Amino acid sequence: MARLSFRSLLPWLDVMAIAAWGIALLKFWLTGQLFLLIHPNYGWLTVGAAVTLLLVSALKAFFIWKASRRPGRQMPPMQHLSLFPPGWGSLLMLIMAIAGLVFTPQAFASQTALDRGVAEAIPYTRVKPQAFRAASRSEDKNLIDWIRSLQVYPEPDAYAGQKAKIQGFVVYSPKLSEQYFLLTRFAITCCAADAYPVSLPVKLTTGDRKAYAADTWLEVEGQMITETLDGKRQLTLQANSLKPVPQPKNPYDY
Amino acid sequence: MNQLNNAFTLFLSLLVEAIPFLLLGVLFSGLLQFFVDERRLLALLPKNPLLGSLVGSCIGFLFPVCECGNIPVARRLLMQGAPVPVAIGFLLAAPTINPIVFWATWTAFRGQPEIVLYRIGFSLLIATIIGWVFGTQKDVRPLLQPALASVLSYRSQASADYSSGTSPLLQSGTYFLGQSARPLITDPSELQAAMVATATKPTGYRLRLLLDNTIQEMRELGGVLILGSAIAAVIQVFVPRELILGLGQSPVTSILAMMLLAGVVSICSTVDSFFALSFASTFTSGSLVAFLVFGPMIDLKGVGLMLSIFKPRAIFYLFLLAAQLTFLLTLALNLYIS
Incomplete structure (x- = not known):
């Protein structure tokens, strides 16, 4: 031995x-x-x-x-x-x-989204769309698809009145009034280290955003309108219905 | 608590993405030691300093190693009589100019492919220039550590004897070394080189050497990777965003900050692109390229290893040249291109 x-x-x-x-x-x-x-x-x-x-x-x-x-x-x-x-x-x-x-890894939430500048810049996806196919129905587009559409054709009025149904989590932007929150998702190209938030402002027709706590995952249905927020004309989703959904198994988008 | 959780998630994501590439790098560098015969390769190298340093910079493709693996190889090349520009070019460029690093950088910067091209182009340019500059030093021995220099003296003396004493390198006082066929092997990496180079050993034995080599490198480089990823995660989560943005958006300070970070973090070149990626949204492209070009050439860990080849003075020259060239090139990138 x-x-x-x-x-x-x-x-x-x-x-x-x-x-x-x-x-x-x-x-x-x-x-x-x-x-x-x-x-x-x-x-x-x-x-x-x-x-x-x-x-x-x-x-x-x-x-x-x-x-x-x-x-x-x-x-x-x-x-x-x-x-x-x-x-x-x-x-x-x-x-x-x-x-x-x-340890159980945790999906990034609104604090990280704010840290990474969700409220500051017009969100652009980093991987440029190589081919662009318009979804036949605007309700089928997810959040990233909307952002990519905006990237190709940024005029918000072009989308006015289109129906939308998108999922994401709630982020309170300090720059928006009580009537609005940002529906946000993280997109990654490689790993969580480069996760960056993309978001669309959601306008509530009734009540204020306190009804929806930050980080809650929601499926928001409504139609697109143009609003002037924080001095910029922006594509905004006017909500008709907001439904809480569980956090997806794969919370990031690509 | 939440922030800590985020930092750990980020840390794990860097590791999970980087470990496969690290493993690939380690396996390949081990395998190629078996299949590429350095001595045969040396016979093919050009003698012209500029061409030599360019070729030296490119042979990283044959030895896909990161900066920890390339230093022993560069040392072996020098000992076996490779021209100095070739060895310097190899030393500086091999960690970047190799297929695994290409792939890893491409994976990380899929959204900004130009970063991959700048990384390769600048590394090649800088390594070639520095190799060329060192090529003007006819007798490189004053720059080398005494042990290595004496091996070279012995070699040049032996070859000069052979060609009836016409070599100007004959002016050396260390001929008593010539009494033995070869100075004693006292250095671990040389011992390793000697052991791996013995093609006469049975394959089973050599495969076990490969296994041991893989484990040793994984544990060394894995340790550095863990420290590096931890630093990246902590900076990203705990340093205030205003500070990072303030530093990262200016064309000059962003480059200096990233070069300093590259020098300190010493993360392996096969995985450093993932580290840089975590700064992609806040730092200028030029500074990311500076990190990716400068880090593999000069960093704390590499300097430690380089001391097995060069005297401190030579390392200082290398550092100075590499830092200036990286700074100027990436500054031009920041100011004129992006």
């Missing part, structure tokens, strides 16, 4: 750190939390990486186990230019993987 020392445990720490990240990535995928973190286009990369990491750790575990059964025929440990003291890199990876396993 080999004497247990910190040094002899180091290889196992590596194995555990790498396996833990494999498991953490698989967990994000299996629980659907991956949607909250990255663009679904890259989901396969995550799954591939998870499988590879598990494979690498399994192979390494097998070799360590084999080497421990045949003392005297050990591989010379390969030296490496290293930045951390031995064990630190792995320990850090292991701790973060465990934190990732325990």
